[in-house]
Amino acid sequence: MILALAGGVGGAKLAQGLAMVLPSEKLTVVVNTGDDFEHLGLSISPDLDTVLYTLAGLNDTARGWGLAGETWAFMDAMERLGGETWFRLGDKDLATHVERTRRLKTESLSTVIDDFRKRLGIGCRIAPMSDDPVRTVVQTQQGRLPFQDYFVRLQCAPEVRGFEFSGIASAKPSAGFIAALDAPDLEAVIICPSNPFVSVSPILGLPGVKERLAKRKVPIVAVSPIIGGEAVKGPAAKMFKELGLAVTQESVAGFYGDLLDGFVIDERDANSAARITGPRVKVAQTLMRDTEAKAALARQVLDFSGTLRS
Numbered sequence: 001m002i003l004a005l006a007g008g009v010g011g012a013k014l015a016q017g018l019a020m021v022l023p024s025e026k027l028t029v030v031v032n033t034g035d036d037f038e039h040l041g042l043s044i045s046p047d048l049d050t051v052l053y054t055l056a057g058l059n060d061t062a063r064g065w066g067l068a069g070e071t072w073a074f075m076d077a078m079e080r081l082g083g084e085t086w087f088r089l090g091d092k093d094l095a096t097h098v099e100r101t102r103r104l105k106t107e108s109l110s111t112v113i114d115d116f117r118k119r120l121g122i123g124c125r126i127a128p129m130s131d132d133p134v135r136t137v138v139q140t141q142q143g144r145l146p147f148q149d150y151f152v153r154l155q156c157a158p159e160v161r162g163f164e165f166s167g168i169a170s171a172k173p174s175a176g177f178i179a180a181l182d183a184p185d186l187e188a189v190i191i192c193p194s195n196p197f198v199s200v201s202p203i204l205g206l207p208g209v210k211e212r213l214a215k216r217k218v219p220i221v222a223v224s225p226i227i228g229g230e231a232v233k234g235p236a237a238k239m240f241k242e243l244g245l246a247v248t249q250e251s252v253a254g255f256y257g258d259l260l261d262g263f264v265i266d267e268r269d270a271n272s273a274a275r276i277t278g279p280r281v282k283v284a285q286t287l288m289r290d291t292e293a294k295a296a297l298a299r300q301v302l303d304f305s306g307t308l309r310s
C-alpha cells in the first residue's frame with residue numbers, strides 16, 4: 001500500500017499518476033483540509049475537490065482548477081445582486097458544495113468524500129487529513145489573514161511572515177489517514193509536489209502523524225514542487241523568499257528535514273543533488289504536463305522508493 005500526501009493542483013497531478021500505475025486497492029491519497037472554509041453558507045474543500053476532479057478526469061486543465069466545461073450563470077446572477085464573487089464557484093462545482101454542505105449536517109467529511117469518489121468512478125481511497133476543522137491562517141505584513149483571503153481575494157500579494165493552523169492541536173487525523181499510517185502492508189509514503197508550507201505542513205502537523213511515521217520503517221519520499229528556482233504554479237517560491245530562504249532544492253529538502261529518506265528533484269536542478277545532505281536524491285523529469293508525464297513520474301518515484309527499502 002502506498003500513502004500519498006497531497007494538497008491541490010500539484011498534489012493531484014502526482015496522485016493521478018500514482019492512480020494510473022497502481023492497482024486501486026494499493027493507493028490511499030490523504031488530502032489537506034487547511035484551505036477549507038465556509039463561504040456563501042457552503043462548506044468548501046478546495047484541495048479535496050481538486051483531487052477528486054483530477055482523479056475522475058473532470059478537471060479543467062487550462063484554468064488549473066475546477067471542472068472542465070464549467071458555466072458561470074450562478075456567479076453572474078450573484079454579481080447582479082451585489083453578492084460576493086471574489087471566490088469563483090462554477091455552476092457544476094456548486095453542486096459539489098451544496099451536496100457536501102447538506103450531507104455534513106449528519107455525516108463526516110470522510111464519509112461524504114468517500115461516497116463522492118465512488119460516484120465519480122475513482123477506485124483508490126481518498127481521505128481528508130482530518131474530519132475536524134483545521135484552518136490555515138497566513139501571517140502577513142498586513143496582519144493575520146484566513147487562507148482564502150490571502151490566496152484568492154488578495155492573490156497572494158501580502159508578504160508572508162509565517163503560518164498558523166488554527167484548530168490543529170485538537171484535530172485528529174481521519175480514520176482513513178490512521179488506517180493508512182498503520183496499514184501492515186504500507187510500503188512507502190509519497191509527499192506529492194504540493195506547497196510545503198500550506199499544503200503539506202498541515203497534514204504532517206496533525207497530532208501523532210510524525211510519531212506514527214517515525215515508527216514505520218517505510219521510506220518517505222518527497223517530490224519537489226520547485227523547478228529551476230520557481231514554483232510551477234502558486235506562491236511556494238514567493239513564500240520561500242519572503243521567509244528569508246533561497247528558492248532552491250536545498251531549501252525544500254531542508255524544510256522536510258530528517259523526515260525524508262528520498263527526495264526527487266527536477267533534471268533542471270541536477271547540479272544541486274550533491275548539495276543535499278540527508279535524503280537520497282533522485283533526478284527526474286518532474287514537470288507533469290500531461291497524463292503520460294504524471295504516470296512516468298509516478299513510476300519513477302515508486303521505483304526509487306523501492307530502492308530505499310531496507
Ligand code: GDP
Nearest residue numbers: 007008009010011194195199225231232236288
Ligand atoms: P494547491 O493546493 O492547488 O495550491 O496545490 P498544491 O499545494 O498541491 O500544489 C502547488 C504546488 O505544486 C506549487 O508549488 C507548484 O510548483 C507545484 N506543481 C504544480 N505542478 C507541478 C508539476 O507538474 N511538477 C512539480 N514538480 N510541481 C508542480
Ligand code: CA
Nearest residue numbers: 007008035047
Ligand atoms: Ca490548496
